[in-house]
Amino acid sequence: MTAFKAVIFDFGGVFTTSPVENFAIYEHANGLPEKFIGGVIKKNHHTNAWARFERAEISLEEFDGAFAEETRTAGFEIAGRTLVSLLRLDLKPEMVAALNRVKDAGYQTGCITNNLPKFDSAAMVKDASRMDEARKIIALFDQVIESSKAGVRKPEPRIYEMMCEALGVAPEQCVFLDDLGINLKPARAMGMTTVKVPIGDVQPAITELDDLLKLR
Numbered sequence: 384m385t386a387f388k389a390v391i392f393d394f395g396g397v398f399t400t401s402p403v404e405n406f407a408i409y410e411h412a413n414g415l416p417e418k419f420i421g422g423v424i425k426k427n428h429h430t431n432a433w434a435r436f437e438r439a440e441i442s443l444e445e446f447d448g449a450f451a452e453e454t455r456t457a458g459f460e461i462a463g464r465t466l467v468s469l470l471r472l473d474l475k476p477e478m479v480a481a482l483n484r485v486k487d488a489g490y491q492t493g494c495i496t497n498n499l500p501k502f503d504s505a506a507m508v509k510d511a512s513r514m515d516e517a518r519k520i521i522a523l524f525d526q527v528i529e530s531s532k533a534g535v536r537k538p539e540p541r542i543y544e545m546m547c548e549a550l551g552v553a554p555e556q557c558v559f560l561d562d563l564g565i566n567l568k569p570a571r572a573m574g575m576t577t578v579k580v581p582i583g584d585v586q587p588a589i590t591e592l593d594d595l596l597k598l599r
Contacts, residue, residue, distance in 0.1 A: 389492065389558075390485045390557070391493040391558070392561075394521070395497075396580060396582065397478055397561065397585065398475055399475060399507065400475070401562050402472065403582050415459050416459075419454075419459060420461065422457065426457075429539065431453060432453055433450065433466075436499060436500075437499060438530055438531065438534050438535065442500075443499075443500075447462050447464045448463065450463035467499070472507050472508060474517060474520075478589065479520055483523070491552065492524045492526075493524055493527070493549065494527045495528050496527070496528070499531055503531070526546060526550055533545065537565075538566045538569045540569045540573060543569060543573060543575070544573070553574070554574035557576070558577075560578045560588055562580040578592055
């Protein structure tokens, strides 16, 4: 068995609450079908408005109209700006503690995050007073790849390859954590050991990570 050398994390939904939780609240409040927003985001997930926006291929103004059109076609119109307004998240200090254990044990660390132009991962923190705290968390990683700067996003295989290259490790030497199964699949296919972070409770993933790395 190949020894692990690096742990790669998603940010939103791992170090923060999940946007999916906010989507569910919005859907319930507005009488929309359950998981409606996620369904639109997943449809044509390499080429739709959300994918293009996360790769910084279109502006907020263009995304606003394009997402409205996609959701209207699906049955209920939601402006792109409305979706962006739902990306206000709370930090998960227990995952930060896990990251510090990983670092203290000598593993390399990386963060692969799908984010938006002019609206980075730290800006998604709901409490503006904690944005500096979020940026300090991001600064803990040895390498960070942001979709809006790299022009490539999860689940496109290239972004995982880029992180392996940046860390100087093989996929088989990596553990990758994400809250979305669609993002774990290509990482697993290329040889990474994957850990799914449950929406609403990160502790099971932390326990699994600690067990994999024998940190406790």
